[in-house]
Amino acid sequence: MPPCCxxxxxxxxxxxxxxxxxxSGGLLRRSRPAPAAVNCKKIDSLRSINGAPPCIPVSNRxxxxxxxxPVFRDPNMRNDTRLRIxxxxxxxxxxxxxxxxxxxxxxxxxxxxFADGEIYVQLQESVRxxxxxxxxxxxxxxxxxxxxxxxxxxxxxRASAKNIxxxxxxxxxxxxxxKSQGRESIAAKLVANMITEAGANRVLVCDLHSSQAxxxxxxxxxxxxxxxxxxxxxxSKTICSDDLVVVSPDVGGVARARxxxxxxxxxxxxxxxxxxxxxxxxxxxxxxxxxRGKVAVMMDDMIDTAGTISxxxxxxxxxxxxxxxxxxxxxxFSPPAIERLSSGLFQxxxxxxxxxxxxxxxxxxxxxxxxANLLGETIWRVxxxxxxxxxxxxxxxxx
Amino acid sequence: MAAxxxxxxxxxxxxxxxxxxxxxxSFRAAASRFRSPRCVLGSEQLRVAHEGxxxxxxxxxxxxxxxxxxxxxxxAALPRELRDSRMKIxxxxxxxxxxxxxxxxxxxxxxxxxxxxFADGEIYVQLQESVRxxxxxxxxxxxxxxxxxxxxxxxxxxxxxRASARSIxxxxxxxxxxxxxxKAQGREPITAKLAAxxxxxxxxxxxxxxxxHSTQAxxxxxxxxxxxxxxxxxxxxxxSKTISEDLVVVSPDVGGVVRARxxxxxxxxxxxxxxxxxxxxxxxxxxxxxxxxxKGKVAILIDDMIDTAGTITxxxxxxxxxxxxxxxxxxxxxxFSPPAIERLSGGVFExxxxxxxxxxxxxxxxxxxxxxxMANLVGETIWHVHRDGSVSSIFQ
Numbered sequence: 001m002p003p004c005c006x007x008x009x010x011x012x013x014x015x016x017x018x019x020x021x022x023x024s025g026g027l028l029r030r031s032r033p034a035p036a037a038v039n040c041k042k043i044d045s046l047r048s049i050n051g052a053p054p055c056i057p058v059s060n061r062x063x064x065x066x067x068x069x070p071v072f073r074d075p076n077m078r079n080d081t082r083l084r085i086x087x088x089x090x091x092x093x094x095x096x097x098x099x100x101x102x103x104x105x106x107x108x109x110x111x112x113x114f115a116d117g118e119i120y121v122q123l124q125e126s127v128r129x130x131x132x133x134x135x136x137x138x139x140x141x142x143x144x145x146x147x148x149x150x151x152x153x154x155x156x157x158r159a160s161a162k163n164i165x166x167x168x169x170x171x172x173x174x175x176x177x178x179k180s181q182g183r184e185s186i187a188a189k190l191v192a193n194m195i196t197e198a199g200a201n202r203v204l205v206c207d208l209h210s211s212q213a214x215x216x217x218x219x220x221x222x223x224x225x226x227x228x229x230x231x232x233x234x235x236s237k238t239i240c241s242d243d244l245v246v247v248s249p250d251v252g253g254v255a256r257a258r259x260x261x262x263x264x265x266x267x268x269x270x271x272x273x274x275x276x277x278x279x280x281x282x283x284x285x286x287x288x289x290x291x292r293g294k295v296a297v298m299m300d301d302m303i304d305t306a307g308t309i310s311x312x313x314x315x316x317x318x319x320x321x322x323x324x325x326x327x328x329x330x331x332x333f334s335p336p337a338i339e340r341l342s343s344g345l346f347q348x349x350x351x352x353x354x355x356x357x358x359x360x361x362x363x364x365x366x367x368x369x370x371x372a373n374l375l376g377e378t379i380w381r382v383x384x385x386x387x388x389x390x391x392x393x394x395x396x397x398x399x
Numbered sequence: 400m401a402a403x404x405x406x407x408x409x410x411x412x413x414x415x416x417x418x419x420x421x422x423x424x425s426f427r428a429a430a431s432r433f434r435s436p437r438c439v440l441g442s443e444q445l446r447v448a449h450e451g452x453x454x455x456x457x458x459x460x461x462x463x464x465x466x467x468x469x470x471x472x473x474x475a476a477l478p479r480e481l482r483d484s485r486m487k488i489x490x491x492x493x494x495x496x497x498x499x500x501x502x503x504x505x506x507x508x509x510x511x512x513x514x515x516x517f518a519d520g521e522i523y524v525q526l527q528e529s530v531r532x533x534x535x536x537x538x539x540x541x542x543x544x545x546x547x548x549x550x551x552x553x554x555x556x557x558x559x560x561r562a563s564a565r566s567i568x569x570x571x572x573x574x575x576x577x578x579x580x581x582k583a584q585g586r587e588p589i590t591a592k593l594a595a596x597x598x599x600x601x602x603x604x605x606x607x608x609x610x611x612h613s614t615q616a617x618x619x620x621x622x623x624x625x626x627x628x629x630x631x632x633x634x635x636x637x638x639s640k641t642i643s644e645d646l647v648v649v650s651p652d653v654g655g656v657v658r659a660r661x662x663x664x665x666x667x668x669x670x671x672x673x674x675x676x677x678x679x680x681x682x683x684x685x686x687x688x689x690x691x692x693x694k695g696k697v698a699i700l701i702d703d704m705i706d707t708a709g710t711i712t713x714x715x716x717x718x719x720x721x722x723x724x725x726x727x728x729x730x731x732x733x734x735f736s737p738p739a740i741e742r743l744s745g746g747v748f749e750x751x752x753x754x755x756x757x758x759x760x761x762x763x764x765x766x767x768x769x770x771x772x773m774a775n776l777v778g779e780t781i782w783h784v785h786r787d788g789s790v791s792s793i794f795q
Contacts, residue, residue: 178614179626182791189618211581212615215592223582251660251671254653258675269653269675269690273660288671289690 083383084127084161088136088152090145091356094169095135097372102380107132111148119148121155131383132161133204135375138172138191139332139355146172146191150198157199165202165382166195167375169354170302170330174209177216192216204378206354206371207301207329224378226329226352229369231263233350234297234327243322245270245294249312257299260327264297272312292320302330303351306337313345323347330354331368333361341365486785487530487564491539491555493548494758497572498538500774505782510535514551522547524554526562534785535564537603538777541575541594542734542757549575549594553601560602568605568784569598570777572756573704573732577612595619607780609756609773610703610731625790627780629731629754632771634665636752637699637729645696647672647723651714652702659701662729672698674714694722704732705753708739715747725749732756733770735763743767 086107087095099106108124134156136149149166156164176187188209195203196219204222208214214221244267248257254271261267270289296316298309303326313324324346331351333341341349342363349363352371489510490498502509511527537559539552552569559567579590591612598606599622607625611617617624646669650659656673663669672691698718700711705728715726726748733753735743743751744765753759754773776793783790 177618179617180614182789186618193621210613210615211583212613213618214582215580215589215616215619218596221582251656254656254673258653268688271656271673271690273671286670288673 083133084125084130085133085135085379086123086152086156088134088145088148090137090139090148091135091169091353093356094137094353094370094372094375097353097370098135098167098376098379101373101376109152111152119144119151121148121151123155123159127156127159127161129160129162131163131165132156133165133167133379133383135167135169137168137170137354139170139330140172140334142172146194150194153195153198153200163201164199165204165379166200167204167379169206169371169375170332171205171208171213174213177210177213186216188213189216202382204375204382206375209301222378222382224374226354226369226371226374227260227263229352229371229374230327230329230350231260233367233369234264234325243293243295244268245289245291245296245321247272247289247291247296247298247312247316249298249300249309253300256301260297260299267297270296272308272315287315287319290319291316293322295323295325296321297325297327300326300328302332303328303337303341303349304332305334306340310340310343310345317345325350327351329371331357333357338363486536487528487533488536488538488781489526489555489559491537491548491551493540493542493551494538494572494755496758497540497755497772497774497777500772501538501570501778501781504775504778512555514555522551522554524551524558526558529562530559531563532565534566534568535559536568536570536781536785538570538572540571540573540757542573542732543575543736545575549597553597556598556601556603566604567602568607568781569603570607570781572609572773572777573734574608574611574616577616580613580616589619591616592619605784607777607784609777612703625780625784627776627790628794629756629771629773629776630662630665631794632754632773632776633729633731633752634662636769636771637666637727646670647691647693647696647698649674649691649693649698649700649714649718650702651700651711655702658703662699662701666699669699674717689717689721692721693718695724697725697727698723699727699729702728702730704734705730705739705743705751706734707736708742712742712745712747719747727752729753731773733759733763735759740765 083102083104084107085095085099085102085104086109089111095106107127110120110122110124112120114120134149134152136145136152138146138149149168153164153166171188171191173187173191176185177189179186192213193216196217200219202220202222203217204224205214206224207226208223211223214223244264246257246261246264246267247270248254249272251271251273254269257271258269261269268289270287270291273286273288296313298312298316300309303309309326309328313326316324326341326346326349328350329352332355338361342365346365348367349365350367350369352369354371357366357368486505486507487510488498488502488505488507489512492514498509510530513523513525513527515523517523537552537555539548539555541549541552552571556567556569574591574594576590576594579588580592582589595616596619599620603622605623605625606620607627608617609627610629611626614626617626646666648659648663648666648669649672650656651674653673653675656671659673660671663671670691672689672693675688675690698715700714700718702711705711711728711730715728718726727750728743728748729752731754734757740763744767748767750769751765751767752769752771754771756773759770779793780790782788783793
């Protein structure tokens with residue numbers, strides 16, 4: 001019976017979703033053609049929603065007055081009822097933290113895989129006219145998580161969401177941002193096209209591998225950085241600023257490391273000049289700069305197999321560094337990263353929770369910081385049409 | 400000309416040509432058709448072409464030559480109607496001498512085109528010969544005045560499209576707005592992406608660019624992009640100078656370390672150094688620190704372009720302080736906005752080596768300046784694109 005009622009209800013409420021004057025017109029139209037049975041079910045369905053207040057005004061002859069306010073209003077809620085956050089399966093704990101920061105419950109959604117591997121998504125609540133944020137990093141398994149995100153976007157679009165923002169804490173394929181040799185794809189551009197084509201209106205990303213990749217999208221992109229979170233943590237450790245050297249583990253990341261060094265009491269910079277023979281294989285050649293007697297803070301956007309950063313750390317120790325810290329936003333940690341990182345080269349390895357880490361990938365030197373508040377604040381400002389440029393989350397001054 | 404070619408052809412050739420013409424008469428369909436994507440170059444692929452026939456050039460120029468057979472013998476193998484009718488090269492007004500050199504390298508005449516400006520500044524373009532069914536190459540760097548040259552290029556593209564060109568390839572030796580490749584702060588545009596969108600929308604089927612500021616910007620295009628480098632031309636010249644001292648390749652800023660490192664690998668695996676400058680504003684520089692060592696060595700500063708020369712001049716002064724024997728400046732694009740000439744000719748540089756991707760007027764020459772030609776390099780790329788050959792093989 002409910003599936004039979006659903007199309008009729010959807011058709012009727014579509015008019016109600018229209019803005020302005022047509023909304024009241026929709027109300028009138030709704031009460032006239034709809035059978036009483038459908039209205040009764042609608043009312044029951046609205047009342048039974050747990051924790052999520054209804055967002056559609058209801059008018060019915062059996063009620064004395066129209067119900068135009070949320071029944072379950074929480075006085076602590078920062079937002080209006082149009083903000084919805086849904087989580088994919090890639091990082092539900094981060095999504096939960098973000099929702100908690102915003103004083104919201106995560107939206108209910110069914111995501112399952114059929115026997116043949118196909119992904120099924122159904123929203124368990126209405127998003128009509130809503131500002132929907134879908135939180136899903138495309139971390140390994142990259143293609144599974146990416147496809148899930150695309151299907152979530154399509155589900156929201158077909159459910160008449162007003163705005164769909166893809167929140168991608170870790171953008172897989174970000175490193176595939178140029179044709180370094182002939183006859184290659186630019187997969188980051190392809191993924192950007194796919195997200196746009198699926199129906200996203202906006203994208204919120206964290207620490208893209210190269211900032212130029214924002215230009216791959218034809219929709220607005222808000223790019224936030226994990227750097228303030230890491231800087232706050234390092235500041236709380238009270239390492240003497242005279243002793244610090246910020247080190248970039250490769251030449252491609254010098255701009256990022258330099259921006260970090262500026263924020264870290266204008267610390268000096270050093271670079272490991274490695275010359276790579278193949279994908280995920282690294283070779284250290286030379287250190288440019290001086291780290292003797294200093295505390296070296298290696299800065300990168302991600303640690304994958306940890307080959308680059310481990311050999312870099314080894315070189316820093318040979319060159320007389322007193323201690324070596326590793327900082328990055330995205331802890332990808334593909335094998336054999338854990339063995340390399342926990343071998344004693346590093347005083348501490350500091351990452352954020354853009355990618356969830358399993359228990360088996362923990363090791364004593366590992367510190368995981370949370371970007372939930374950062375992302376939550378950005379989501380709030382995006383929803384409320386505030387600037388994401390306010391302190392303390394300003395974009396980095398990378399020139 | 401087209402009629403003559405048609406008469407000269409065989410029956411089957413004539414039939415084939417008419418069939419193509421019918422297809423090309425719909426410019427919308429023509430605009431949407433392009434060949435399968437082709438290769439572009441990466442820094443790891445670059446190798447110096449030490450062998451090959453050396454072409455003669457101007458006194459201060461060295462002509463780079465590919466290690467492949469001379470174009471004359473290649474063109475002679477083509478049927479006359481193919482040679483005459485299928486490939487056309489037109490030049491905008493931004494750098495006619497370079498376009499002329501490229502056409503000479505390919506053994507063809509530049510196509511006739513009328514470009515003029517009306518009294519109110521509007522640009523008028525008319526092709527003076529038919530391009531129906533042709534592979535058209537439009538050569539136009541978008542250097543200063545950048546918006547004029549860019550608009551002229553759009554209008555040329557549109558003229559070719561409406562004249563039923565089979566394919567339109569835009570050859571941009573210097574891509575203006577390339578530095579506007581990211582939102583460094585909030586509420587900024589990404590103008591390089593906008594320029595890419597406009598080129599595609601105007602009707603180009605393919606783009607050839609040279610030393611674009613960041614290689615990620617190739618992803619701004621949804622059409623095939625062939626990216627070529629001025630590096631072999633400069634390396635060839637440096638090799639011919641036989642600098643005997645120890646070489647250090649220096650990047651004048653942290654953004655260009657990847658480019659300098661690629662150069663250092665090609666230059667006998669030279670050592671690398673970086674100038675860490677911290678910029679206060681657009682086109683303002685401040686040198687802070689040298690990372691690496693240049694004492695007693697010859698320093699070669701590598702950048703993709705020299706604009707106001709503030710960055711590279713401050714870097715050179717720092718290198719001298721740090722004990723460098725001599726400082727060379729190498730770049731592909733000589734933008735040379737004021738006050739670049741005063742800074743570069745001030746005596747801090749042994750030599751300033753640039754290419755002719757941007758046409759330099761007489762008043763911007765100075766004694767230390769060496770201008771190399773990349774006409775052969777661009778010409779060879781155009782030839783490979785036209786014949787559907789491999790472009791990356793040029794750089795091996």
